[in-house]
Amino acid sequence: MSAASRRVFLACLALHLTLIFVVSVHETFWLLKRGVVTIIGVHSSAWESLDRIPETMLGAGGSSSRNLWKIVVATYTNAAGIEVGYGYFAPNIPAASALVFECHYPDGRVEYEKPNLQGEAGQFRVSTLVDQIDRTDYDRWRIALIKLLARSTWKRHPDAVMLRAFFGKISPPTMAEYGAGKREETFTCLYVYDFRRETSESEKPRL
Amino acid sequence: MNRRARTFAFFFPAESGGWLSALRIGMGLVVVSEAWTLHADWNALFAGTGKGLVSRELFEGLLSTQSPLIPRLGWLVWIGQRFGLTEETALAFAWLLLLGAGVCLIAGFFSRPAAIVAWFLQLAAAKTGGLFTYGADNFITIGLCYLVLAPFPKPWSWDGWKDATGFANPERLGFHRRILQLHLCLIYFFSGLTKCLGAGWWNGENLWRALTSPPFAKLPIEIVGTVIPLLPAIGIVICLLEPSYAFLIWPSWSRRPVLAGICAMHLAIGLLMGMYLFALVMLILNLAAFGVAGSRREIGDAAETAPTTRVSQIARQSGRE
Numbered sequence: 001m002s003a004a005s006r007r008v009f010l011a012c013l014a015l016h017l018t019l020i021f022v023v024s025v026h027e028t029f030w031l032l033k034r035g036v037v038t039i040i041g042v043h044s045s046a047w048e049s050l051d052r053i054p055e056t057m058l059g060a061g062g063s064s065s066r067n068l069w070k071i072v073v074a075t076y077t078n079a080a081g082i083e084v085g086y087g088y089f090a091p092n093i094p095a096a097s098a099l100v101f102e103c104h105y106p107d108g109r110v111e112y113e114k115p116n117l118q119g120e121a122g123q124f125r126v127s128t129l130v131d132q133i134d135r136t137d138y139d140r141w142r143i144a145l146i147k148l149l150a151r152s153t154w155k156r157h158p159d160a161v162m163l164r165a166f167f168g169k170i171s172p173p174t175m176a177e178y179g180a181g182k183r184e185e186t187f188t189c190l191y192v193y194d195f196r197r198e199t200s201e202s203e204k205p206r207l
Numbered sequence: 208m209n210r211r212a213r214t215f216a217f218f219f220p221a222e223s224g225g226w227l228s229a230l231r232i233g234m235g236l237v238v239v240s241e242a243w244t245l246h247a248d249w250n251a252l253f254a255g256t257g258k259g260l261v262s263r264e265l266f267e268g269l270l271s272t273q274s275p276l277i278p279r280l281g282w283l284v285w286i287g288q289r290f291g292l293t294e295e296t297a298l299a300f301a302w303l304l305l306l307g308a309g310v311c312l313i314a315g316f317f318s319r320p321a322a323i324v325a326w327f328l329q330l331a332a333a334k335t336g337g338l339f340t341y342g343a344d345n346f347i348t349i350g351l352c353y354l355v356l357a358p359f360p361k362p363w364s365w366d367g368w369k370d371a372t373g374f375a376n377p378e379r380l381g382f383h384r385r386i387l388q389l390h391l392c393l394i395y396f397f398s399g400l401t402k403c404l405g406a407g408w409w410n411g412e413n414l415w416r417a418l419t420s421p422p423f424a425k426l427p428i429e430i431v432g433t434v435i436p437l438l439p440a441i442g443i444v445i446c447l448l449e450p451s452y453a454f455l456i457w458p459s460w461s462r463r464p465v466l467a468g469i470c471a472m473h474l475a476i477g478l479l480m481g482m483y484l485f486a487l488v489m490l491i492l493n494l495a496a497f498g499v500a501g502s503r504r505e506i507g508d509a510a511e512t513a514p515t516t517r518v519s520q521i522a523r524q525s526g527r528e
Contacts, residue, residue: 081348091405
């Protein structure tokens with residue numbers, strides 16, 4: 001390889017590794033500024049300020065979807081699989097989210113069903129989706145996603161007149177609770193939504 | 208040796224193609240596994256509004272807010288519709304292509320086109336999947352992206368059996384391996400750093416939660432309960448192992464134990480938490496990057512057929528490796 005082609009290769013490598021580094025730093029600062037982790041003596045606003053640097057480098061700060069830099073960076077990072085950081089299962093593992101539909105029939109019968117797929121790999125992805133629904137702070141987005149899942153559940157229960165969605169958290173006993181003899185999981189309900197067949201827009205948060 | 212020569216020597220070590228053949232075969236296995244395990248649910252995951260579990264259009268619309276140029280399955284559905292194919296048929300065709308590309312990668316049959324097709328379809332599926340995707344999808348994209356870019360070696364492939372002439376430039380092979388190695392170092396450094404920030408990794412609570420919470424709980428809680436005294440120690444080992452990987456994987460004295468530790472961790476994640484695909488792809492990336500030794504005989508063979516590479520330089524660098 002000639003020295004010139006080596007320099008080109010090295011420049012590309014530097015750009016690639018810089019992007020990986022910036023994305024990872026951005027995710028770490030995001031955890032710190034959200035207060036998911038607290039470092040004594042450093043206020044979350046400090047992380048907010050620091051995070052502006054990687055945010056700007058990635059073009060994420062601008063609101064316009066026509067920001068050319070943002071499009072170029074997003075396309076490249078997504079194509080290379082480096083658009084997210086690597087904080088898996090970190091800093092702490094939250095309780096698992098769960099979604100259960102209560103299917104109400106005209107004769108008063110009630111059945112329970114989770115959104116599901118046939119295979120184990122598909123089911124794992126549904127669990128990922130439900131966890132992602134929990135992470136949103138935007139109510140309308142959460143309702144829209146649950147409504148779409150309700151619609152597919154309705155296909156398997158065509159006679160049901162109402163679906164009631166229970167969205168919450170499943171917590172196994174902690175180590176200390178296990179030591180004290182507790183074995184069962186706890187379901188903490190966070191939201192309840194009703195979906196009626198005749199008026200699909202009638203969902204009402206009840207909690 | 209001056210600084211520039213040292214830099215070039217580090218980033219362009221002469222390598223045989225063994226590591227890339229391992230990556231190609233391994234990523235082929237991953238692609239086949241992913242396609243096979245999603246076979247029954249492929250349409251439910253990627254079909255449009257009212258047909259699938261959620262909505263392809265919704266996730267692709269969100270994707271467009273990032274960039275309209277990111278590959279997605281909707282493009283294939285659109286092209287299929289121009290040829291009179293239904294959405295279901297177009298998606299089934301995409302699945303078949305992905306499976307076929309994975310098989311071709313394993314066999315080394317038209318390796319480059321197979322890598323491009325596998326990368327494109329896997330990326331399109333991951334991006335269209337939107338909120339269905341998880342970490343394994345990113346790592347598969349990373350592995351396939353490096354396969355697309357790296358020069359394909361001949362060993363262990365149908366392509367090599369059909370045409371034994373020519374050999375990928377050993378320095379380019381070495382350069383691409385360095386990218387993967389440095390990328391893995393960044394991955395584990397940041398993964399470890401963020402874990403170290405969580406108190407639960409230091410007292411075993413996070414490991415307990417990982418092993419007992421759905422959907423990862425594969426063992427009965429009573430069995431996990433028997434190893435409670437070990438969990439804090441294992442958590443601390445993970446906290447120390449991941450960030451130190453970036454530094455201890457390079458010296459020859461620490462490479463094997465660190466690699467063995469990381470591989471053991473991924474095996475445990477696969478077997479105890481049911482994350483088989485994630486475990487498989489991480490094992491393959493690690494073994495390709497640091498586990499497969501470059502063969503001096505192959506490098507010697509390569510040097511004879513690589514016109515731009517000086518034999519003495521290769522021999523010197525391979526000796527250092």
